[in-house]
Amino acid sequence: MADTAITAGTLQGEPAAAAGFWGFSRAQLAALLVMIVFLAVAPFFLYPVFLMKLLCFALFACAFNLLIGYVGLLSFGHAAYFGMGGYLAGHAAKVWGLSPELAIITGGLVAAALGVVAGWIAIRRQGIYFAMITLALAQMIYFFCVQAPFTGGEDGIQAIPRGSLFGLIPLDRDMSMYWLVAGVFLAGFLMIQRVVHSPFGQVMKAIRENEPRATSLGYRTDDYKLVTFILSAGLSGVAGATKSLVFGIATLTDVHWSMSGEVVLMTLVGGLGTLFGPVVGAAVVVTMQNYLAEMGAWVTVIQGGIFVVVVLAFRRGILGEIANLLRVKL
Numbered sequence: 001m002a003d004t005a006i007t008a009g010t011l012q013g014e015p016a017a018a019a020g021f022w023g024f025s026r027a028q029l030a031a032l033l034v035m036i037v038f039l040a041v042a043p044f045f046l047y048p049v050f051l052m053k054l055l056c057f058a059l060f061a062c063a064f065n066l067l068i069g070y071v072g073l074l075s076f077g078h079a080a081y082f083g084m085g086g087y088l089a090g091h092a093a094k095v096w097g098l099s100p101e102l103a104i105i106t107g108g109l110v111a112a113a114l115g116v117v118a119g120w121i122a123i124r125r126q127g128i129y130f131a132m133i134t135l136a137l138a139q140m141i142y143f144f145c146v147q148a149p150f151t152g153g154e155d156g157i158q159a160i161p162r163g164s165l166f167g168l169i170p171l172d173r174d175m176s177m178y179w180l181v182a183g184v185f186l187a188g189f190l191m192i193q194r195v196v197h198s199p200f201g202q203v204m205k206a207i208r209e210n211e212p213r214a215t216s217l218g219y220r221t222d223d224y225k226l227v228t229f230i231l232s233a234g235l236s237g238v239a240g241a242t243k244s245l246v247f248g249i250a251t252l253t254d255v256h257w258s259m260s261g262e263v264v265l266m267t268l269v270g271g272l273g274t275l276f277g278p279v280v281g282a283a284v285v286v287t288m289q290n291y292l293a294e295m296g297a298w299v300t301v302i303q304g305g306i307f308v309v310v311v312l313a314f315r316r317g318i319l320g321e322i323a324n325l326l327r328v329k330l
Contacts, residue, residue: 023197077138085237090111111237
């Protein structure tokens with residue numbers, strides 16, 4: 001009720017709760033500094049390709065959390081935007097010869113364009129009906145990718161060149177590519193934070209808490225939900241595009257429905273509706289997949305077990321529970 005009151009108060013023109021620099025609370029600023037320091041020193045101690053994979057999925061999870069955590073819309077089809085972003089970036093880099101930054105932007109724009117169409121259709125429904133529509137649309141995109149000539153079908157797009165950043169900095173070395181991926185992740189993360197703490201973000205939260213009340217105050221809630229859906233899809237496409245350049249391949253795996261399930265798992269494990277929670281959730285899931293890969297199919301069983309434990313014992317997710325115990329906002 002307190003959160004609802006604060007949100008409603010903000011909508012009616014009352015000042016929002018005081019926040020620190022650029023909307024960050026003190027606890028969030030401290031967490032941001034820790035994350036930046038980790039990004040700066042991690043490649044000297046950990047395998048850069050593993051870190052790049054982690055950051056791509058962390059951005060994907062943050063983009064998904066923007067939709068479900070702050071508007072309350074559960075999409076089961078976000079793999080479509082993640083995968084299509086990867087396909088278009090790979091095609092742009094390999095066939096069109098675009099530089100990596102332009103290839104990533106292309107992937108993000110195409111994913112956002114798909115988000116316009118899918119969002120316009122899906123936001124007309126709520127709850128499980130919204131989730132099922134997003135899943136159905138994602139499956140349509142999956143079968144399109146199976147048949148479309150430019151995707152390479154089951155073989156995917158292989159040997160995608162990393163190219164040179166701005167035509168000047170070659171990215172063939174993993175360390176060089178890492179700094180680009182870290183920059184893309186930080187830019188996306190800060191963009192999400194800025195959106196959440198803007199007046200637009202206050203309306204997003206109001207829709208999540210009490211959509212009829214937000215409508216009664218004169219806000220066109222469907223428009224806000226559509227814009228949020230497009231932003232989430234676009235950032236998911238950027239994450240997929242970056243991943244395809246890192247690994248030099250774009251395949252059906254990234255557009256499959258199981259990838260949508262993975263991003264849901266990452267978000268819930270880390271902490272739904274928290275700023276840093278999806279990053280923590282992505283780190284947990286990707287680390288588990290990487291270091292338990294030799295166990296084969298048992299990795300999926302372990303993931304399922306962790307999901308059950310989190311849902312039953314840590315309803316707020318890992319970071320959500322920590323924030324609740326410390327009485328801080330993360």
